[in-house]
Amino acid sequence: MELQKTSNGHHDLSPDRIPENGYVSRFNINTRGTISEKKVTALKVQKFYMTSYLLICNLFCLKQSFFVGKTSFGMSIFNLSNAILGSGILGLAYAMANTGIILFVLLLTSMAILSAYSIHLLLKSAGVVGIRAYEQLGNRAFGRPGKILAASIITLNNIGGKIKYIINFISYSQRQKDMTTDKANYWFVDGRYLIIIISVLVILPLALMKRLGYLGYTSGFSLSCMVFFLISVIYKKFVTECPEEHSYNKTVPTESIYNSTDGMCEAKLITINPQTAFTIPIIAFAFVCHPEVLPIYTELKNPSKKRMQKVANISILTMFVMYLVTAIFGYLTFYGNVKSELLEMYSKKDTLMLCVRLAVLIAVTLTVPVVLFPIRRAVLQLLFPDKPFHWVRHISIAVCLLFLVNLLVIFVPNIRDIFGFIGATSAPSLIFILPGIFYICIVPEEQEPLKSRPKIQAIAFVTLGFIFMIMSITFIIIEWVTGKKTSGGH
Structure with missing residues (x-):
């Protein structure tokens, strides 16, 4: 409370001289009559300016809070679910064929629970120190080497994920070309040119968003595309016969997971074969989303550990249901004949499945910007840790990352194998090792x-x-030595 001073320097404590909240009360003005009209007018002007000042401050704070911590609960679920969902969903039916229904369900359930527990450890660590950055947690645990290690693992893992998505985009678009144009060789349907166009027109504008929360709408659309894929897989189960009798594929695939064709159209509850061990890492890494957890937590409206854990649990549960249903219906459609990529099993002349392949293309494309955000954040934490947000840095890093990834995909033929090996070390580090x-x-x-x-x-x-x-690295080395592709990746 501001008190007026008398001519001798002491505070005048008379009731009519003490303003309420910095202003003269209406009671004092109307009943006392000791303040001149000029002073009353001055005090009213002062009140007007103070009110205007407070209003401007509130509006400014509201503008700032619009960008920080204003992503809704639902949008956060969309973003995290999109971060979890990968093209590896196409290989889960093959994984079930190599493990059996019961063993697959047990493994998938265990990995979903372990992934939720991993996020719990991450959020608990962040809550103790008040830090919501994976790299800063590494810095808190081990100093600058820990920060560099965490940032490097996130960067390599997510760049590897982007490379996988882009390679899948190219391969899917190439198949679309083969299915629709047998002899045409137009440049605009070439996967390499197409990914450059898509990167510039779709991925880059989305990657330039200031906040990850803005991608909630595109993440929701990406998930809806995968729901369309899921519904189509369920529908095809009831209209497709076992491949032994199906007209579009007269021969059984040469690489069968069984030694004979006996029981190829019979569901197995538990299956143990040489391929079983190879499918365990696929299931283990089916819920990788940890680099995106803390950025989403930072932008979550009314953030709290309990609220963010709920976002993670719902996202994991949603993906668990999608994974399980896709695997079951994909497996029960083709049984022992199912390939490591489910979409390859359907007829190339099926209009519905052509639309499904297009939907998967869109979903893969819209996942890339979500994956890019943690990479940029890791780069900023390493190179510009104390710098405020700046659009030039924000845009430059996004452009450089997209340019680098497209360059690697187009001109380095074996880049998928290289990042497959990196993923074998980075994925378990992000899910299990570093959070623990x-x-x-x-x-x-x-x-x-x-x-x-x-x-x-x-x-x-x-x-x-x-x-x-150790298992993942061992299996990848075996694949390199034998020269055989044993399973699909996430």
Whole structure:
């Protein structure tokens, strides 16, 4: 409260001289009559300017809060679900054929629960130190080397994911070309040219968005495309006969997962064969979304650990249902004949499946901008950690990343194999190893001792991550040595 001073320098505490909230009260003005009209007018002008000032401040704060922490709960679910969903959904029917229905369901359920637990560890670590950046958690746990390690793993994993999506786009568009134009060789249907056009006209504008939350609409549309794919797979189950008798494919695929054709059109509850071990990493990495968790958490409206965990749980549950239904109906359509990529099993002249392939193309395209955000954030954390947001840096990093990825895809033929090996190390690191280690190092001993149950669970979780990493690397080396593609990737 501002008090007026008398001529001797002391505060005048008389009631008519004490304004309420900095202003003269209406009661004092109307009843006392000790203040001149000029002073009343001056005080009213002062009140007007103060009110205007406060209104401008509130509007400014509202403008700022529009950009930070204003992504709705539903949009956050769309973005995280889109980050989880990958082209690996096309290989889950093949995975079920190599594990059997019961074993597949057990593995998929276990991985969904472990992924939710991993996000819990990540959010708990972020809550302890008040940091919502994966790279800064690494810095808090191990200093600058930890920050560099986390940023590098995120960058390599997500660039590898972008390369996979773009390669899938090229391969799908090439198949569309083969199905629709047998002899035509137009440049605009060439996958390499098409991905450049799509990158410039679709991916880049979306990648230039200031906030990840703005991509909630495109993520929702991407998910709707995959729902269309799912509905089509279910429908095809009831109108497609087993490939042994189906007219479009007279011969059984040469690489069968069985030693004989006996029981090729019979569902197996549990299957153990040499390919079974290869499918476990596919299922294990089906829920990779951890680089996007903290950026989405940062922009979530009314953010809290409980609210963000709920976003993660709903997203994982949604993807679990989509994965499970796709795998079951894809497997029960083709049984032991199913290939590592489900869409290859359907007739090339089927109009519905042509539309489905186009929907998958769109979904893959709209996933790339979501994957790009954590890469840019990691680059900014490494190169410009203390710099405020700047549009030039924001745009330059996006353009450079897209240019680099397209360059690698077009001119390095074996780039998918290289990043497949990198993914075998980065994916288990992001899902299992780093969240567990961050939790162990960041949560103080006074709160949870090293021998406490939560810390022991985190240690076991990290150990499981190293097991998956060793398995994945081993299987990739076997593929390189034998020269055979054993399974589809996420």
